[in-house]
Amino acid sequence: xxxxxxxxxRRALLVGGAAVLAGGGAALGxxxxxxxxxxxxxxxxxGAETVPFHGDHQPGIETHPVQAHAAFVALDLRPxxxxxxxxxxxxxxxxxxxxxxxxxxxxxxxxxxxxxxxxRLTVTVGFGPGLFDAIGRPDQCPPIIRQLPEFRTDxxxxxxxxxxxLLQVCSDDAVPLSYALRRLVRDxxxxxxxxxxxxxxxxxxxxxxxxxxxxxxxxxxxGSANPVPGTPEFEQAVWVREGPDWLVGGSMLVLRxxxxxxxxxxxxxxxxxEMVVARTLDTGAPVTGGLETDDVDPRxxxxxxxxxxxxxxxxxxxxxxxxxxxxxxxxxxxxDGPTTDGxxxxxxxxxxxxxxxxxxxxxxxxxxxxxxxxxxxxTHIGSATFAVxxxxxxxxxxxxxxxxx
Amino acid sequence: MTSFPVRLAxxxxxxxxxxxxxxxxxxxxxxxxPPATAAVAQTAALTVTDAWVKAADGGMTAVYGTLTAxxxxxxxxxxxxxxxxxxxxxxxxxxxxxxxxxxxxxxxxVQPGSPHTLAPGGDHIMLMDLTAPVRAGDQVEVTLxxxxxxxxxxxxxxxxxxAGEEKYEDGEMSGHxxxxxx
Numbered sequence: 001x002x003x004x005x006x007x008x009x010r011r012a013l014l015v016g017g018a019a020v021l022a023g024g025g026a027a028l029g030x031x032x033x034x035x036x037x038x039x040x041x042x043x044x045x046x047g048a049e050t051v052p053f054h055g056d057h058q059p060g061i062e063t064h065p066v067q068a069h070a071a072f073v074a075l076d077l078r079p080x081x082x083x084x085x086x087x088x089x090x091x092x093x094x095x096x097x098x099x100x101x102x103x104x105x106x107x108x109x110x111x112x113x114x115x116x117x118x119x120r121l122t123v124t125v126g127f128g129p130g131l132f133d134a135i136g137r138p139d140q141c142p143p144i145i146r147q148l149p150e151f152r153t154d155x156x157x158x159x160x161x162x163x164x165x166l167l168q169v170c171s172d173d174a175v176p177l178s179y180a181l182r183r184l185v186r187d188x189x190x191x192x193x194x195x196x197x198x199x200x201x202x203x204x205x206x207x208x209x210x211x212x213x214x215x216x217x218x219x220x221x222x223g224s225a226n227p228v229p230g231t232p233e234f235e236q237a238v239w240v241r242e243g244p245d246w247l248v249g250g251s252m253l254v255l256r257x258x259x260x261x262x263x264x265x266x267x268x269x270x271x272x273x274e275m276v277v278a279r280t281l282d283t284g285a286p287v288t289g290g291l292e293t294d295d296v297d298p299r300x301x302x303x304x305x306x307x308x309x310x311x312x313x314x315x316x317x318x319x320x321x322x323x324x325x326x327x328x329x330x331x332x333x334x335x336d337g338p339t340t341d342g343x344x345x346x347x348x349x350x351x352x353x354x355x356x357x358x359x360x361x362x363x364x365x366x367x368x369x370x371x372x373x374x375x376x377x378x379t380h381i382g383s384a385t386f387a388v389x390x391x392x393x394x395x396x397x398x399x400x401x402x403x404x405x
Numbered sequence: 406m407t408s409f410p411v412r413l414a415x416x417x418x419x420x421x422x423x424x425x426x427x428x429x430x431x432x433x434x435x436x437x438x439p440p441a442t443a444a445v446a447q448t449a450a451l452t453v454t455d456a457w458v459k460a461a462d463g464g465m466t467a468v469y470g471t472l473t474a475x476x477x478x479x480x481x482x483x484x485x486x487x488x489x490x491x492x493x494x495x496x497x498x499x500x501x502x503x504x505x506x507x508x509x510x511x512x513x514x515v516q517p518g519s520p521h522t523l524a525p526g527g528d529h530i531m532l533m534d535l536t537a538p539v540r541a542g543d544q545v546e547v548t549l550x551x552x553x554x555x556x557x558x559x560x561x562x563x564x565x566x567x568a569g570e571e572k573y574e575d576g577e578m579s580g581h582x583x584x585x586x587x
Contacts, residue, residue: 087542088540088541088542088543089542091542091544091562092541092542092562092564095562106564107455107456107457107562107564108457108459108469108564108566186565187541187542187564187565190540190541190565191542
C-alpha cells in the first residue's frame with residue numbers, strides 16, 4: 001500500500017468513468033447510476049467466508065454471486081459397482097464436502113492450511129443415468145436426464161459428454177478449490193474413474209462491484225435475465241417440486257461446453273455484435289433501451305418502422321416464453337488455448353439449473369438451434385445432464401434417500 | 406423416525422462446540438451440525454469426534470479421532486469393535502532410535518479442556534484380527550470402555566491413506582511411520 005492510496009483510486013475511477021462515458025452512448029447513464037458508490041472501500045479479505053453445507057438445497061446452485069472459479073468433474077462408476085459401492089462413495093464425498101466447505105481438512109488429511117480459507121467453496125453432486133442403472137434403480141432416473149434430444153447445431157465430442165456422477169466444485173479462490181478437488185477425487189477413485197474435467201472462471205471477485213453480471217469471453221454480460229436467487233421466480237425455475245423425496249428440493253443440471261469462434265468474433269463490428277445479441281456490450285442493457293435488468297422489447301421500431309431488435313437475435317430467441325422455460329444459468333468461461341497454430345480454444349461452460357430440463361432447456365435450445373444469429377460464432381461441443389439431489393440434512397449423506405442407509 | 410437420530414444430532418451440536426470448529430462463520434440457519442458420517446458419540450463423560458479408521462483388506466488397522474472429556478478426567482480402559490477379534494489401545498514411543506508402538510499402560514487418560522488426539526504416529530486404537538475387510542466409506546462401530554465400566558460407542562468412517570504411511574508388521578509392530586508427522 002502506498003501512502004495516499006485512496007485519492008489516487010478515486011482519481012483513477014473518475015478518469016475511467018469519463019472514458020467509459022465518452023464511448024458508451026445513451027444506455028450508459030443508467031448503468032452508472034446503478035452503481036451507487038463509485039469509490040469502493042478497500043477490499044476486505046474474503047478467504048474465510050463459508051457457505052453452509054446442509055440445507056433444503058445443495059450448495060453451489062443458489063450461492064450468489066457466482067464464485068469466480070469452478071471445476072466440473074464427471075466420474076464413471078467402475079464396472080461392477082453396485083449400491084453398496086455408491087453408498088460408500090457418497091458417504092465419503094459428503095463427509096469431505098462438509099469439512100472442506102467449513103475450511104477443514106478431510107478426515108485423515110494433515111494439511112490444515114490448504115482448506116483453511118475456503119473463499120465460499122461449494123461442492124455440488126449430480127447423478128447421471130449410469131448411477132441409477134448401477135444401483136438397480138433405473139426407474140428413478142428422470143427420462144430427460146437419460147435422453148436429451150439432439151439439436152440441429154450440436155457438434156458433440158464424446159470426450160466432453162456424459163458421466164455417471166458429477167462433482168461441481170466452486171470457490172472464489174483457485175487454491176482451496178484445487179485442494180478440495182484432489183481430495184474428493186482421491187476418495188472417489190476406488191469406485192470411479194474420471195471421465196472428463198472442465199475448469200472455468202468468471203471475473204475475479206472484487207474486480208467489479210459485487211452483483212455485477214459476469215462478462216463472458218465474447219465480452220457480453222452473461223446472465224442478465226437470470227432469476228435472482230432467493231426470489232420466488234428463482235425457486236420456481238430451479239427446484240424440483242414433485243417426485244421422489246431425494247429429488248424434491250433438488251434440481252436438474254445441463255452442462256454444455258460451448259466453443260466460441262473468437263477469432264472471427266473479434267473482427268466483427270461492434271454494431272453487429274450488439275445486433276446479434278440484442279444487448280449492448282458495455283452494460284448489457286437491451287438495444288431497445290432501459291437497464292440491464294429490463295427485457296428486450298421485440299416490438300420497438302426505428303424511424304423507418306424496422307424492428308430495433310432482430311427477431312433472430314440471441315436474447316429474443318433465448319428469452320423464456322413460458323414459466324416452464326425459465327432456468328438459472330451459472331456459467332463459467334473456459335480457455336484452453338491457444339492452439340499450436342495460435343488460435344483461441346475458448347468458450348463457455350453453460351451450466352443451467354432448472355426444475356425440469358424437458359420444459360426449460362429443451363424448448364429454448366431447440367429454438368436457438370433453429371434460429372439464432374449467434375450460431376455463427378458458437379458451437380455446442382459437449383453435453384451432460386445430471387439429476388441433482390436435494391440438500392443433505394445433518395447426519396445424512398447426499399442422495400441417501402435414493403441409496404438407503 | 407424415532408427421536409433417537411434427532412437426539413444424536415442435538416448432542417452433536419454441543420459436541421461440535423466443544424471441539425475446535427475454527428473460523429467456520431457460516432450463516433447456517435441452525436447451529437453447526439456434526440459431520441454426516443463422523444463419529445457422534447456421547448455420554449456425560451466423554452465425546453469422540455472426527456473419528457476415522459484406515460481402510461484395510463484384512464489383518465489389522467487403526468482408529469483415530471479426538472477424545473474430549475466433558476467435565477472430569479476420564480480413563481479409556483479398553484476398546485472393542487465388531488470388525489476385530491482383538492482391540493488394543495496403543496501409543497508410539499521411541500525405542501532404540503526407532504519409533505515403535507506398544508500397548509498403552511493404564512489406557513488413555515483424557516483431561517477436561519485438553520482433547521486427546523488419536524492420530525497416525527501417535528496414540529491410536531488398534532483393531533487386530535479383522536473379521537472382514539474395512540473398505541473406504543464403511544462405517545465401523547467402536548465401543549470404548551471407561552475406567553468406571555461405562556461405555557461410549559461411536560462410528561468411524563473408513564478412509565484410504567497412502568500405502569506406506571502406516572505399516573504394521575506382524576508381531577513386531579514396528580515400521581510405524583518414520584516420524585514425519587509433526
